[in-house]
Amino acid sequence: MPSLRSRALSVALIASGRRRRFASAEAVRSQVAQSARRPASHLPPRSLGRVAEISRTFVGAWPVYDVSPRGTEPAARVLYVHGGGFINELVRPHWAFIRQLVTQARARVVVPAYILAPRGTADRTVPAAADLLSGLIASGGAGGTVLIGDSAGAGLALAAAQRLHERTGAQPSRIVLISPWLDVTMSHPDQALIEAGDPMLARPGLREAGRLYAGMLAADDPRVSPLHGSFAGLAPLTVFTGTRDVLTTDSRELLTRALAAGVDVEFHEEAGLPHGYPLMPLPEGRAARERIVRLIRATAEL
Template identity: 85%
Template sequence: MPSLRSRALSVALIAAGRRRRFVSAEAVRTRVAESARRPASHLPPRSLGRIAEVSRTFVGAWPVYDVSPRGAEPAARVLFVHGGGYVGELVRQHWSLIRTLVTRAGARVVVPAYVLAPRGTADRTVPVAADLLSGLIAGGGAGGAVLIGDSAGAGLALAAAQRLRDRTGAQPSRIVLISPWLDVSMSHPDQAAIEADDPMLARPGLREAGRLYAGNLSADDPRVSPLRGSFAGLAPLTVFTGTRDLLTTDSRELLRRARADGVEVEFHEEQGLPHGYPLLPVPEGRAARDRIVELIRRAAAEA
């Protein structure tokens, strides 16, 4: 049973019309066109600079933020890949999680503001993300390297890990996926029933966002939909999902396929919780963040 606060938040999300962003292909195209005219900011909040060292470099066209504990040596290294359906920038909830990872886990967090679709397509984006992950793993420093992604960012993170495995065999200490979007075709037969109860997502808009991100690639290409790729040889996985999340089918399929390929999976499916709940100000979200902090500390201790 979800907490009272979680139930109230789901009602608020419905009232606020959060699903309108993905209710149709036209809604997504309109959002993309508006973003082209007036790009959203991906800048970190100024308050973050009061408790952390924040710097920015560029990897090609990507601004990449580096956020580290102020006045202390980082205990671990994290690559965080944000969600937003491949068409949305970093938002307040992402920076709040990053703040938690820095202050509570003592982590250095690398945060790419990757180029969004339709300019940023999987064939261009996945290799750059894999390079960033490779650099974080090979860069040394204290602690282990942990890869974290949410929603579309989880799909990009997993595709990057698969590409790096195929290229060099290297992997982070752990991969953490928050409400992952892993199959942009939106073709799972169970999604129709879940969609009616999802306060945030709808299939038509997600299909269009996935089409824009795929570019010239097929939706079945593992760079676009890493659920279609191999899981063998990947780092241990931790997955968070909720039963009111349209994309929970991707998490369940990942669990089945990854374990079949011999990969360790720690799986958290919360009853009645919506998409991205670990980023939300609800008790279940705090518990998920506590677990992520614990996993990073463990990676630091075991490195």
């Protein structure tokens, strides 16, 4: 049973018209056009600098932030790939989550502000993310490396892990996927029913955002939709999803396919909760974040 606060938030999301952003292909194209005219900032909030050392470098055209605990050595490494439907930048809830990973898990968190669609497409974005992951794993130091992604960023993270395994067989210590978007075709037969109760997302806009991200690739190409890729040899997975998320079908399919490939999966499906709930100020979100912190700490002790 979802908490009273989570039920109230779902009502508030519906009332705010949040879902209209993905209600149609035209709505998504309007967002993209507005972002082209006035690009959003991906800069971290100033308050993060009080608890973390922050530096920024460029990997190709990508700004990449390196956020480490202030005054102490990191105990583990995290590559965090943000969500936003491939068309939206890092926002405050992402940075709040990063802050918690730095302060509570004592993690060094590497955060790419990857190029958004339609300029950034899967054929270039996935190999670049795989390069970042490979470099972080190879950098050594204390603890292991945890790959974390939310929503579209979870799809990119999983595609990068698949690509890295194909190249070298290397993997992070663990992969954490938060409300993952893994199949941009939006073709699962259960999605129509779930969509009716989703307070945030709708299939028409998601299909268009996926089309922009796919570029010249087919929507079911594993670089675009890693649900169609190979799961053999992947690192242990932790997955968080809610039943009021039209994308929860991706998580369920992931569970089936990953287990069939022999991958260890820790699966959390919360009844009545919306897309991205682990990043929200909810009791269930707090519990999910605390679980992620514990997973990183456990990696640090390996």
